[in-house]
Amino acid sequence: MTMFSTKSLQFALTKRLTVMISLFWIAGSLLADFTMYHEMQEVFDSSLVKSAYRYAPLIDDYLIHNGSDSQTVVVKSPEPGEIRTGDRGEGEDEIGTDYLMYQVRDVSGRLLLRSANAEQEPFSAPLLEGFHTDDDFRIYSAVVHDGTRVIQVAESLNHRHEALIASVSAQFLPIILLIPAVIIGIIFAVRQGLQPVRRVRDDIEARSEGNLSPIEQDDAPDEIHTMITAVNRLMEKLDAALRAERTFTAHSAHELRTPIAAALAQTQRLLLELPADHPGLKRAQQTEESLKRLSRLSEKLLQLARAEAGVGTSPTGKNQKLGTTLGLVIDDLERVSDGAGRIEWDGKNAAELNANIDVDAFAICMRNLIENALKHGKDDSPVVIEIKGSNVIRVSNGGDVVDPRDMTELTARFKRAQTKARGAGLGLSIVETIMQNTGGKLTLSSPRPDHADGFMAELWLHQS
Structure with missing residues (x-):
């Protein structure tokens, strides 16, 4: 204040x-x-x-x-200021x-x-x-x-x-x-009297979006004790509902992975067995693409469930080295068709990269950012990964400039910019959720700095 x-x-x-x-x-x-x-x-x-x-x-x-x-x-009459001797001749008085x-x-x-x-x-x-x-x-x-x-x-x-x-x-x-002194005294007395209310406010303000634990009310005055109790009950119900939703999402996605993988394997085997001029070949190829999209969606839903469950900070509570994890994610994505030969990065600063974040959560963030750049960037434009300092990573790609009206909504669930590229619209939402859990920050900009086109995502990782 x-x-x-x-x-x-x-x-x-x-x-x-x-x-x-x-x-x-x-x-x-x-x-x-x-x-x-x-x-x-x-x-x-x-x-x-x-x-x-x-x-x-x-x-x-x-x-x-x-x-x-x-x-x-x-x-x-005596003049004002005239000196008069006392009646006993002792002392002198001035006449007023x-x-x-x-x-x-x-x-x-x-x-x-x-x-x-x-x-x-x-x-x-x-x-x-x-x-x-x-x-x-x-x-x-x-x-x-x-x-x-x-x-x-x-x-x-x-x-x-x-x-x-x-x-x-x-x-x-x-x-x-005395009025200023009284005002200062009133300010001090009111400030001290509202200290319990301020503690409750600060407790709520300092919480992350996923923190639904009860608010402490040991020293809360009677005027707000009932209010805190009602809020705690509401948060308890909300936490139970969100846990049920996350459990359902995670279980559903997990249960779908095996049948989807089996169906995809059978479809791919069918494609190998069908002759090139078979009338059902095109339909089998469409089925394969649909199953791949469904597999990617189930994977994203699992990642989203983990992010909303609060995954993020380092289990040790201290900074962890992340350079090796980043290298593994990049190597994995370079093996797929979208990333083959399109990812550019200089790993000489990777050893300095460290932050208070779980390595799995960091890998989820980087995979989503790089996949997003590969999908929406130009095919002939590389995806550039840069490490700035010890806790900032930039992922940028060429391509069309994103409409400023869409920029603020890109981190919302199932929100996609005006593009023909495939995707579920969950990647940036997952990254934003993990950054909120860990105290980091995700910033998006389009066009890229020093360019007239493209898109850039910048991760500011929290360090302890």
């Missing part, structure tokens, strides 16, 4: 869990922010109330000593921005005193005890001094908004940073 496919169960679970956790997390954060907003408003309002009543005695004293009947008194401002008014509304950071015009709040909010300020009015004065303490709404935004940012920033 790239990391994993977008169509996989792992991706779907990871995506849904991530989205669900993120949504719950955001919903919880919004609820916390809503609660925090109201709590902050209460704290800010409480600060306004406490400040108003704390300022009251100080303001009374200040007005007694510094009051003026003709103009508003402005109380000077003062976000609270106040105005003192009499019952007629005249502005008696204000802080340096307060506006020159009176606040818009009425001269009544309580809170008031306008476009810019949250104001608390406290009636003091026996009802003759009103202290109005205000705080900028912008400051409250900035404080709220800072608090929300401080809450959401860790969430944003």
Whole structure:
């Protein structure tokens, strides 16, 4: 997987869990922010109330000593950044921005005193005890001094908004940073949780087409245990059916060999006894050809049964030398009429040829490939056998180019290209089946490399 496919169960679970956790997390954060907003408003309002009543005695004293009947008194505030010495003369504190401002008014509304950071015009709040909010300020009015004065303490709404935004940012920033970590954690947890499912998948994926042994389910979770059991039962039934089919094919072909051989021998003896001008001679010759075709078909069916039974890999599990086997197959085919003088090969590299394959299975593959080339190649064109490296063999022949639409189906049973040559259409299917059993590969190409015509089969043998 790239990391994993977008169509996989792992991706779907990871995506849904991530989205669900993120949504719950955001919903919880919004609820916390809503609660925090109201709590902050209460704290800010409480600060306004406490400040108003704390300022009251100080303001009374200040007005007694510094009051003026003709103009508003402005109380000077320390500048931001100014250094203030502690009350006991110990240490130094830096004065920050003062976000609270106040105005003192009499019952007629005249502005008696204000802080340096307060506006020159009176606040818009009425001269009544309580809170008031306008476009810019949250104001608390406290009636003091026996009802003759009103202290109005205000705080900028912008400051409250900035404080709220800072608090929300401080809450959401860790969430944003933690989401990738949560996603990684979810991926790891889902991956670990699906490990049994992945093992079952890998077990099935690694099997060859002929491997119908039961799937191991010792650690399979309950969700797929029943599924594996059903698949195992299905494979057991399928294996039994295929075994019955292979047994029937092998037995049928084997039982036919003796009567076919006897009939062919009798027919050939009849042909020797019949005079050249006998009217039944042509029919006897046709019978001989039919019996030969039937004999070849029974042999191919036996080979196919062996291939589908799983024949292929070396009985020792190690590479075997195949050069001698290849030489014997070629010598045998050169003795028949089709192969006499038509097979070309250089045996100098044969000693290097080795692979993890049973010698009988290898002989079946090479016999079928060479016979295929002899049947379908031009009579005046040689069948060339080449050994490339230690595990690649090429068998090529001249002849017509095979239609590309037929190339992909040539390894199917009883599939033949558009040709007049005799054959059952099983040879390449047998070779393909043995290659699948042994981990090798059969590649076909037409025309031949570096030629404008012909056909080439290339065997890539598996080495351990």
